[in-house]
Amino acid sequence: MMMTADQTKKPLLEVQNLKQHFPIKGGILGRTVNHVKAVDDVSFTIFEGETLSIVGESGCGKSTTGRAILRLDEPTSGSVFFEGKDLLAMSKSQMRSMRKDLQVIFQDPFASLNPRQSVAQILGEALAIQNIVPANQRRERIIELLSHVGLRPDQIDRFPHEFSGGQRQRIGIARALAMQPKLIICDEAVSALDVSIQAQVLNLLKSLQKEFKLTYLFISHDLGVVRHISDRVMVMYLGKVVEIADKKSLFDSPQHPYTQALLSAIPVPDVSKKQERIILRGDVPSPINPPQGCRFHTRCPLAVERCKTEVPALTNVHSTHQVACHLVP
Known part of the structure; x- marks a missing residue:
């Protein structure tokens, strides 16, 4: 699996081809008639001592990914290796003993x-x-x-x-x-707080990370918060990873059209600096029947025919930056 961080760091968590499909029951007999593909073939690595943030619109699979890692929801398939041990292959008693190393801070x-x-x-x-x-x-x-x-x-x-x-x-x-713990999953941990309090809690998390050598998976929809706390950022859209990069690369040079649209929505405090807002047309498709090919093509202003039929692979732009887009060389 490709890695996008300092290779001298030790991987703490490795997620491989993770899927979380929730069954939809129907009919008199309550048979499964379809699935909500909340997380669909997601892979990434978190290194010791870093903060990896997951961002994206509501319904993109951010929180579901965190819950699947912790087995609060049992994943459909894939592997989650924590310090080399596959969490998804463990019994309930084995998993219970691992929970002290894997903690969560909830949103509300x-x-x-x-x-x-x-x-x-x-x-x-x-x-x-x-x-x-x-x-x-x-x-x-x-x-x-x-x-x-x-x-x-x-x-x-x-x-x-x-x-x-x-x-x-x-x-x-x-x-x-x-x-x-060694890893803490922060699931929208500051989104329910006032802005001034958010800053205090974020600074607290950073100081605790330094003091206790913690690793964070930080889930958020707020790019300003993500910019403050992250080492690397992973962007998700409709259950798929579209871009992973170190913080500086992602904010200075976003490669995927979806990431560019998200960043264009960040308010600029200096009114003299004009920033072109990228407005995405249409609504997010249903995760029950996601589009063929690139899942973003139905809203992408740059989509070509290839985007409609072929799923783009997550490929290296450079050593610390990966993107899943046919239009990125």
Whole structure:
């Protein structure tokens, strides 16, 4: 499999030909009549200590990819190697023991915390399940975790409704950090927060990454956020990867027409600088019956006949930049 990062780094996660097709039932007998092809033959690598971001429109398969990696949804096919071990080949008990290394921060801090549990109970439950810290040392460990995410020790016995949205997300981060993970999947982790709070949480994630040598898979639709936190960026469209590149290459020289359209929508703070907006025609096709050939061809302003029949392969533009487009040499 092609890699697009510093070859001296060690691969932590390797996803190969991942597919997530959800069955559609119909008829009196409830037979499968079709599938929603949410993720369709996706491959990528994440290296130790980096942040790989996945971006794209709603419904492109970003969050489904993260859930499939964690086996929150069982993938249809493919392989997910974590430190050389295939997660999809593991039994439920084997996977349970791996979960301490693979954690997730969810999008909605209001829904991801149990309103009936205090902070001590929420974080203590995580420590107890994996038996990481002896029972008589858990409270001390929870206070330590709160300090890492910018919360006070006297907040340990409070309940989620007593916190702001940003503080709740810090509790979610502390819960993920409690497992001493190697990889954290951030699923739209700041999209539900105010802009000023987003910046604080992003800076917190970056400082924790440096302190604990964490690796992030960061899922977002906000390109401004992605530009701030990423080392590399992967662009998805309708269940397919269309471009992977290091952050500088992608933002300075996007190659795929879809990526170019996404970047053209980023607001420019300097009104004296005019930026041409690329308006995509039509709607995103249904993932139940995606277009033949390149899935973007129905909306692409540059599409040719070949795009309608032949699926473009993900090929190297240079060592740190790959694109799936017939029009890119």
